[in-house]
Amino acid sequence: MAHSEKPGKIRWGILATGGIAAAFTAELLELKEDAEVVAVASRGEASAKAFAERFGIPRAYGSWTELADDPEVDVVYVATPHSAHRVAAGLCLSAGKAVLCEKSFTVNAVEARELVELARGRGSFLMEAMWMYCNPAIRRLDALVRDGAIGEVRAVHADFGLSGPFEPTHRLRDPAQAGGALLDLGVYPVSFAHLLLGEPDEVQAWARLTEEGVDANTGILLGYDSGAVAVLSCSITAGTPTTATVTGTTGRIEFPHGFFHADRFVLHREGHDPEEFTAPAASLRYEAEEVMRCLRAGEPESPLVPLDGSLAVMRTLDTVRDRIGVRYAGEA
Template sequence: MKKVRWGIIGTGHIAHVFASDFCHVKAGELRAVASRNKESADQFAAEFDIELAFVDYFSLINSHEVEVIYIAVPHVYHYDLVKACILAGKAVLCEKPFTINEVQSKELYDLARKHNVFVMEAMWTRFNPVIEQVVEWVEEGEIGDLNSIQASFNFLAPTDPNHRLLNIEMGGGALLDIGIYPVFLAQLFFGKPDFVQNQALIGDTNVDLFEQILLGWESGQLASLDASLISHNPNRAILSGSKGYIEIDSEWFKAKSCRIVSADNKERAVTFDFPGDGYQFEVDEVNRCLEEGLIQSPNHSWQDSLELIATLDEIRQDIGLYYPGETDPGDDHHHDEEDLHEHHHEHSHHKH
């Protein structure tokens, strides 16, 4: 397998974890990094032994030194950067959520198809060996009919109101950042839900801090999910079936172990001993797809990504959370500050 040359846009926390795991990739090299801050770019390049450091995203996007670009900046910048990569003919692995809404995502996947460029949302959890094992167990009928999923992703976010997680201008809130994981898990097994309910706590900066999501399917399955920026939780996932259940150990989205428990309480546990957090597996998948000449991954396809963001759009609509420049699907005008205020007035019972 030839060494695929990668570039990274962004030097924040997620870029660091990704770069740390990159040394475990089967066939790839980190050639370049870009940050709008020269010091950050240089430091990052030095830390991970990366040859090229750019102070401008577009210099990296247009560089002949890289074939694939990993985008690791806040959600609101994804759309413009992915678009620029596609137009420059560069393959893209873009952090989740791929964009802030379905309209943007659809436009980018259409553009990628038109330009025949590989694009994938970086749903790294999908490629974790534990998740692969769970998919196999469910497909083989090991727990009979899978009928419900419970999953959480909670952690304590920084309290600085300007932090990207709390900043509405940056696409902040629990749902897009971490709620996407439990929703992804439910849709991996059941597909797009037919019913969506959500109870959310909207904080002082007008983004969702905590939510409990109930998804339902006409064929009879349910998923009970939660995401929080203000609580601690074991962050386990349980898949319940007619013959037993599967528990994915803490923290389920980057787990190294899982167990299957039969109706008579016999337990079988599996542990995978992989290094790092497991970001190398999504890189291996991108490299494999490129070698096979694919423009999307069959394991996390454009359709999978679109169905995921469509559900997140519905959940946000349910709590009246819109980002600047977005149109309320029920309106034909953009929200300005006053509209946002009105919206939160209606949802004041969610306020704390």
């Protein structure tokens, strides 16, 4: 990491200017003692300048290369659609920048492996922006399960669907932008299952595809040699309750709504009254804090969002797409 002129502060660059970039930047600006946002880049100078003016960012670039080459930037947050993650993150890593890259990590596992190999080869920090893993409620869930609070995990259920309707021109229906429910929404249930059970031994899936050829409504069944299963779904045609349940041999943990940004869940154990756990509200700030903690500690990877885990999730998503027949531009 480059040395900052302001001791203790990590200097961020923002690559892309859409909704998630705005939400993340707003959270960064709240971390005044730890972070400063010094530059933003877009493919168009006008959108970069408008974003910079909105958030009080000193420098605005009309190309990604200019941001990657800015010596005053320590870490870049890549907030493009998934279809551009490989190019954008690769550009920044090659220029010596640390990178926090939005999920889904890339379009496929081949691209993900290329990024990981590039980062590891250079000794550069890289992390997928799976903010769910960094949020307090999920960290508490993970600790409880690892401590044996519900025995051996035998089933994970999770869903994430939006009702739409989305126009054919929307990015969620655009194959050129790796659209569809799976990479945008399904990555949450799949990552949730991976956190608790690891990479599956069997993957089955079914989906209804749009006229454009992306998945609109998808069901996923993951099987594990341990005997555990994960039953997951995602949709861009139906607003699902976004609930999740983790069931073990001696109890279960339920997220009544919004599992990926929850602030509470309920533990049910045989012979005990239900126990509610509450946690601070979910926020993008936690993933930003984890990145900065790693950079200060000189850690090239985050233990909360390990790169091997991101690779495993991408392999699972690839297999799901193989099962449902979805291919994106440039794929064999």
